[in-house]
Structure formats: C-alpha cells, structure tokens
Amino acid sequence: MDDPREDAPTDPYRTRGAFALSAFRRERASGGRFAWAALLATCVAVCVAPMGCGSSEEHAVAPERTQGSLPARTVRALQACAEEGTGRLRRQAYEIGFKVELTDDRVQAVAPKGPRLDDAGLERCMMNALRTMADAGFSTDRTELVSYGSHLPARGVLANVTVLPELVKLAEVVVAGPGGVTIVIVVVVVVIAAVVLAEDEPKEEVVEAIKRWPKKVREKCADRLVECINDPYQPWWNRRVFGDKKQCEACNIACLNDGGAWPMRKCPPPGYIPPDLPQE
Known part of the structure; x- marks a missing residue:
C-alpha cells in the first residue's frame, strides 16, 4: 500500500503539478482550445492532488458521481512517461483523455478519447501505466454502485443479476516534462460490475458472462x-x-x-x- 504521506503538500509533484496546471490554463485562455466535445463527462485530474470538477466553460457539466483519484503509483508512472517522452512533443500544453474499462476490479481495456498527443509512443506509455491502476490500488465500492444499477431481464446465466455500468470521473491529473511541457490527463472509468441479488459477491460465471x-x-x-x-x-x-x-x-x-x-x-x-x- 502506498504511504499516504506521498500526497503531503511537500510532494514535489504537487508543487510542479499546480504550477503546470496554471500555465496550461493560461495558454488555453490565450487561444489554445482543448474543449472535449462529447467526452467523457469528466472532471479532470492533477498530479497527485485532486483539483475538483472543472471542465471548460462551454462543457462544464456537473457529473453524476466522482469517486477518488488515480493511485499514487499510477501517477508516478504517468509522470515518468512525461519525463521521458515530452521532448518529442511540438507544443507546450496538451489535454488528453483516456477511457478505462473496468470489470470486477480488473482493467479490461484502455483507449484514448478526444484530443491526442503528437507522439504515439508517449500515448502508449500512458495507456500501459493506466492498465496497472487496479494492481496499484484503484478499486470501486460495489456497495455504492448497487444504488446506481438497473436490473436485466431474468434469463440464462444472468437471471437475478444486477448489472451496473457506470462512469466514474477521477480527479484531474497534470504531469510535466522537461522544458515546461504540461499534459492534463482526463481519466474516466467505465465500470461494469455484476452483483447477484441476495448475495454479497458476484458469481464467477456471471462476471465471465459480462466479459463476453x-x-x-x-x-x-x-x-x-x-x-x-x-x-x-x-x-x-x-x-x-x-x-x-x-x-x-x-x-x-x-x-x-x-x-x-x-x-x-x-x-x-x-x-x-x-x-x-x-x-x-
């Protein structure tokens, strides 16, 4: 388990992330447009420190639910990607989003959404970092998810099962690379959780059915x-x-x-x- 002291105000990533986010927003206000059309209904996320729900003026939509942030180990991996790969980028400020599909607390798929980076290698590095977020400690609260679910018709292996697809908006993350290049990373997790009614844990065959x-x-x-x-x-x-x-x-x-x-x-x-x- 990561030491919670890593998120203390003395963390150098926190200071750098706050400065980077400020610089990013100044550049965006002066003409760069990173509005995310249809995205991922999201709040954005900042280097270790949650910055709250704040999309652009045109797309500021109050999310239905925000839960948690990326694990510190995943943020460090994203920062390492930035330090290694931002030298190949052509601009000083970027915004990129990722959709992470989570089933039974395991990452099934990661895909970039919305604006993209100039470098495919850097995107792949970040996607690989996000694929490990469950191993790094990210998990959803199935008890909370139950109230957001809808019942499927009772049939076959899915009889008496509640399937709970939901979007979880994570806190904003900003990473910075050499030369002051900053990247705002937007992560939205699509959770597909299976809960068998009147049981505490989902049956393995139900989880597998949903994966199929x-x-x-x-x-x-x-x-x-x-x-x-x-x-x-x-x-x-x-x-x-x-x-x-x-x-x-x-x-x-x-x-x-x-x-x-x-x-x-x-x-x-x-x-x-x-x-x-x-x-x-």
Missing part, C-alpha cells in the same frame, strides 16, 4: 453512455414522454442487450432530432 459481451458492442455503448452523461437533460421535444433527465444507465443496458444499438429516442445524443418529430 463483444468488445465492439461494449465500446459503442460506452461512447454513447459518455455522451449521455455529458448531456444529461432531455431536449424540449422529449420531456413530455421521458421527463427532464435522461436515464443514461438504463439506456446503456438496453444498448448492451441490443448488440450496440443505442435507444436514440429515449436517450437522444446531442443534436439528434427524430425523423418523425412534428414540425411546428
């Missing part, structure tokens, strides 16, 4: 789930039927069960207008 959802289906649904949570309110034309807010988790489960087909009418993505909408 085709990867393409999981990725398609996760991307739509990200859009949904980043744009949580129904458009005016949908509120009479579905209320003011979208039921993003329920729509995600419907998507998984329907082979990746997102229920567009129930949880319309930004800008979507159904073809049968009456014209005023």
Whole structure:
C-alpha cells in the first residue's frame, strides 16, 4: 500500500503539478482550445492532488458521481512517461483523455478519447501505466454502485443479476516534462460490475458472462453512455414522454442487450432530432 504521506503538500509533484496546471490554463485562455466535445463527462485530474470538477466553460457539466483519484503509483508512472517522452512533443500544453474499462476490479481495456498527443509512443506509455491502476490500488465500492444499477431481464446465466455500468470521473491529473511541457490527463472509468441479488459477491460465471459481451458492442455503448452523461437533460421535444433527465444507465443496458444499438429516442445524443418529430 502506498504511504499516504506521498500526497503531503511537500510532494514535489504537487508543487510542479499546480504550477503546470496554471500555465496550461493560461495558454488555453490565450487561444489554445482543448474543449472535449462529447467526452467523457469528466472532471479532470492533477498530479497527485485532486483539483475538483472543472471542465471548460462551454462543457462544464456537473457529473453524476466522482469517486477518488488515480493511485499514487499510477501517477508516478504517468509522470515518468512525461519525463521521458515530452521532448518529442511540438507544443507546450496538451489535454488528453483516456477511457478505462473496468470489470470486477480488473482493467479490461484502455483507449484514448478526444484530443491526442503528437507522439504515439508517449500515448502508449500512458495507456500501459493506466492498465496497472487496479494492481496499484484503484478499486470501486460495489456497495455504492448497487444504488446506481438497473436490473436485466431474468434469463440464462444472468437471471437475478444486477448489472451496473457506470462512469466514474477521477480527479484531474497534470504531469510535466522537461522544458515546461504540461499534459492534463482526463481519466474516466467505465465500470461494469455484476452483483447477484441476495448475495454479497458476484458469481464467477456471471462476471465471465459480462466479459463476453463483444468488445465492439461494449465500446459503442460506452461512447454513447459518455455522451449521455455529458448531456444529461432531455431536449424540449422529449420531456413530455421521458421527463427532464435522461436515464443514461438504463439506456446503456438496453444498448448492451441490443448488440450496440443505442435507444436514440429515449436517450437522444446531442443534436439528434427524430425523423418523425412534428414540425411546428
């Protein structure tokens, strides 16, 4: 277990991270645009020190839930990537996001989302660091997750099982490399947890069944789930039927069960207008 004293104010990464974030925001305000369109409904994360939920002015959406931050060991690995690879970058400030898919407290997939870095090798280094986050101590609280779940229809191995797909927004992380190059790292974890009703622990066959959802289906649904949570309110034309807010988790489960087909009418993505909408 990492020593909590590593996160004390004397930590050199904390000081450097705070300075780096300030420099990054000055450059962005002077003309650089790193707005993250459809992302990952996210709050961002800073070198060891949580900086709170603050996306750009245009995309500042209160997240449904924020839980924890990256383990200190994972942050150190990301910082090591920056120190080794930022010399190959062309700009002084970047923002990059990663979607981490977690099943049964194990990382199943890591993918970059939104703006990218100039160097694929540096991105791979950061993705490899995030693949070890569960081993470094990151875990979700299954007790908390239960209240966010939706029940699947009882059938086959998934009978009487609650499947809980959810986005967990981690605290912002900023890493800095030689020459003052700074990178804001946005991490959103897509948690797929299986809980057997009336039992404390999920059965192994249930967890394996969830893992067998085709990867393409999981990725398609996760991307739509990200859009949904980043744009949580129904458009005016949908509120009479579905209320003011979208039921993003329920729509995600419907998507998984329907082979990746997102229920567009129930949880319309930004800008979507159904073809049968009456014209005023």
